[in-house]
Amino acid sequence: MTAPAKPGSSGRAGVAGGGGLLRVAIVGAATLKGKELKEVLEAGSFPAVDVKLLDDDEALGQLESVGDEATFIQSVLPEHLEHVDLAFFASEPAFTRKHWNTARKTGAAIVDLSYVLEDEPGVAVRSPWIEQELGDGAPAPEARTVVAAHPAATVLALLLLRAQKAGRLERAVATIFEPASEHGRRGMDELHQQTVSLLSFQPLPREIFDAQVAFNLVARYGEKAAPTLESAEQRILAHFRRLAGERVPVPSVVLLQAPIFHGHVFSLYVETEGKVSWGELARVLEGEHIRVLRAPEDPPSNVSAAGQDQVLLMLRQDLARQNAFWLWAAADNLRISALTAVDCAAALARSQGKVA
Numbered sequence: 001m002t003a004p005a006k007p008g009s010s011g012r013a014g015v016a017g018g019g020g021l022l023r024v025a026i027v028g029a030a031t032l033k034g035k036e037l038k039e040v041l042e043a044g045s046f047p048a049v050d051v052k053l054l055d056d057d058e059a060l061g062q063l064e065s066v067g068d069e070a071t072f073i074q075s076v077l078p079e080h081l082e083h084v085d086l087a088f089f090a091s092e093p094a095f096t097r098k099h100w101n102t103a104r105k106t107g108a109a110i111v112d113l114s115y116v117l118e119d120e121p122g123v124a125v126r127s128p129w130i131e132q133e134l135g136d137g138a139p140a141p142e143a144r145t146v147v148a149a150h151p152a153a154t155v156l157a158l159l160l161l162r163a164q165k166a167g168r169l170e171r172a173v174a175t176i177f178e179p180a181s182e183h184g185r186r187g188m189d190e191l192h193q194q195t196v197s198l199l200s201f202q203p204l205p206r207e208i209f210d211a212q213v214a215f216n217l218v219a220r221y222g223e224k225a226a227p228t229l230e231s232a233e234q235r236i237l238a239h240f241r242r243l244a245g246e247r248v249p250v251p252s253v254v255l256l257q258a259p260i261f262h263g264h265v266f267s268l269y270v271e272t273e274g275k276v277s278w279g280e281l282a283r284v285l286e287g288e289h290i291r292v293l294r295a296p297e298d299p300p301s302n303v304s305a306a307g308q309d310q311v312l313l314m315l316r317q318d319l320a321r322q323n324a325f326w327l328w329a330a331a332d333n334l335r336i337s338a339l340t341a342v343d344c345a346a347a348l349a350r351s352q353g354k355v356a
Helices: 032-043 091-104 128-137 150-163 181-197 227-242 276-284 333-351
Strands: 022-027 047-054 064-068 069-072 086-089 109-112 124-126 145-148 168-176 252-257 264-272 290-294 309-319 324-331
Touching: 022 032, 022 069, 022 091, 022 264, 032 047, 032 064, 032 333, 064 276, 069 086, 086 091, 091 109, 124 227, 124 333, 128 150, 128 333, 145 333, 150 168, 150 227, 150 264, 150 276, 150 290, 150 309, 150 324, 150 333, 168 227, 181 333, 227 252, 276 290, 276 309, 276 324, 324 333
Parallel strands: 022 047, 022 086, 086 109, 109 145, 124 145, 168 252, 290 309
Antiparallel strands: 064 069, 168 264, 264 324, 309 324
């Protein structure tokens, strides 16, 4: 692991002692979100001088790397969070509930990717992509604990805020195809095991979905599944409202579980009050974080979006209405979550004067 900065005289002033560099902990480092978060931290310019990898007993002792240095995943103990400036919680919800107060008591700022803290008093749901899109219309919250917005809410808010620049939106309807990775590694494993079981005529494992999701599209899980698709829909809409407010119509949303491992795919219908040209809509949609694809390029897919920092988008005019369009978009859900979390952390550090 990289050598930690020497702590300052105040105990938590080690950031200043590191020349504006931060001590970071990733709680849930062995999860899909945790691994993606580590990659984003390593690939970007986030000012971290030390990154601690923490997780539950099952992952304890796993060998990982931070930068060019080898390190081990450690348990979540108060001494491992001491002097930490920023703690990312990429863990399973129950694990976040168990340990987030430990991080808070040490004085660390918290970025939650598990959504457990979304309803806690004084906690903000943030997406810096949307805050940047809104400019002065989105004052940064002062909360020291923030929830990184759901990636689907971020994508929908960004698309609709951009689309409205071409013409006032009358309505929006979105079908979102959910990947197994939104349920973490267990969801990925169950989809894989169901696929293998079906091909070998064996009983299907149903611990996560309580339904057949392999080679299938479902609008509802089985009765024993938790969380439900309906709860995910509700979270996406709640986060959308907290991000976009009254600036654009809240879309009607249906969430379908797709037989895919990774990446959200969106079919979004938008209708404007007046006539808008394809070229004008494409022009306002394209820009930072969104790449508009044009023929003969292949349409966006969860495969082509994997590992991308951008939302891939293709649009076409509705066949029945001149003022309506269909937007087909794909985004790497884990990547967008990690990018949002790191941007939230950078904003927290700036607001506290930790970095320039």
